[in-house]
Amino acid sequence: xxxxxxxxxxxxxxxxxxxxxxxxxxxxxxxxxxxxxxxxxxxxxxxxxxxxxxxxxxxxxxxxxxxxxxxxxxxxxxxxxxxxxxxxxxxxxxxxxxxxxxxxxxxxxxxxxxxxxxxxxxxxxxxxxxxxxxxxxxxxxxxxxxxxxxxxxxxxxxxxxxxxxxxxxxxxxxxxxxxxxxxxxxxxxxxxxxxxxxxxxxxxxxxxxxxxxxxxxxxxxxxxxxxxxxxxxxxxxxxxxxxxxxxxxxxxxxxxxxxxxxxxxxxxxxx
DNA sequence: ATGCGGACCTGTTAGC
DNA sequence: TGCTAACAGGTCCGCA
Numbered sequence: 001x002x003x004x005x006x007x008x009x010x011x012x013x014x015x016x017x018x019x020x021x022x023x024x025x026x027x028x029x030x031x032x033x034x035x036x037x038x039x040x041x042x043x044x045x046x047x048x049x050x051x052x053x054x055x056x057x058x059x060x061x062x063x064x065x066x067x068x069x070x071x072x073x074x075x076x077x078x079x080x081x082x083x084x085x086x087x088x089x090x091x092x093x094x095x096x097x098x099x100x101x102x103x104x105x106x107x108x109x110x111x112x113x114x115x116x117x118x119x120x121x122x123x124x125x126x127x128x129x130x131x132x133x134x135x136x137x138x139x140x141x142x143x144x145x146x147x148x149x150x151x152x153x154x155x156x157x158x159x160x161x162x163x164x165x166x167x168x169x170x171x172x173x174x175x176x177x178x179x180x181x182x183x184x185x186x187x188x189x190x191x192x193x194x195x196x197x198x199x200x201x202x203x204x205x206x207x208x209x210x211x212x213x214x215x216x217x218x219x220x221x222x223x224x225x226x227x228x229x230x231x232x233x234x235x236x237x238x239x240x241x242x243x244x245x246x247x248x249x250x251x252x253x254x255x256x257x258x259x260x261x262x263x264x265x266x267x268x269x270x271x
Numbered sequence: 272a273t274g275c276g277g278a279c280c281t282g283t284t285a286g287c
Numbered sequence: 288t289g290c291t292a293a294c295a296g297g298t299c300c301g302c303a
Contacts, residue, residue, distance in 0.1 A: 002296060003296060034280095034297090034298085058298095072298090075296055075297055076280085076297095091281085110280045110282080111279080111281080112279065112297060163298075170296060170297070171295090171296060172296065220282095221282095222296070259274095259276085261295095262295090
């Protein structure tokens, strides 16, 4: 469900309410998520104050003096702030309860998400250490993408969705960015020219920034920290629009499958 | 190193 | 209306 804009929307939504708050208790209703929730989280987190809520790629980090809580929302996860006594529903797996009576509640029907407890520098963790640059940082530029893509036969859409290339570009925004850059998704990454790398980097930055502005994209069930949906869906040009006509050129939007995922593109605008 | 398919889950929807 | 199959925002792992 969440790509970078949805995770960033969640981060921004919960940070003001969670930073500075002291954890009193962790309520675990279901241990089996993507990875088993470590016992150490239940033991070590209570008593800690959350210093900062950060994001790296699609991972959220709640930093405390003793360690960091690392959260991934997978395909269907959401984090919401609720009163601690709000009854938990079926897929509400974990509550981080605070002294002020609020709780940060993780809901995740498909359970592809994760909550881990990291000691030491979280950026050195296996899951974070080899991630590519943040798409909205200066490190992600056309020259980087150009060099990185040399000799790659992989389709450009799969290439930009690879978190080792750049983090945070998921299935929706990969299609959207390629449309905006005028690049067809099947093109081998190694065939990108410098010029097209400029356009693609620009498109990725623009589409992600715009989506963050709109509070993310809600296809069916994404909600932010207070339960509100995102409004970027109405800005989508190709994603989910097979058979509709392109707003740019009028051609019919097409769909194909790449890496077991749907890709959407306009055969008129994308070459 | 690269590239691909399978695996992990449940819920919703499309199609017969 | 009901059943079944396909599909859904992610990404790690193992194999060729």
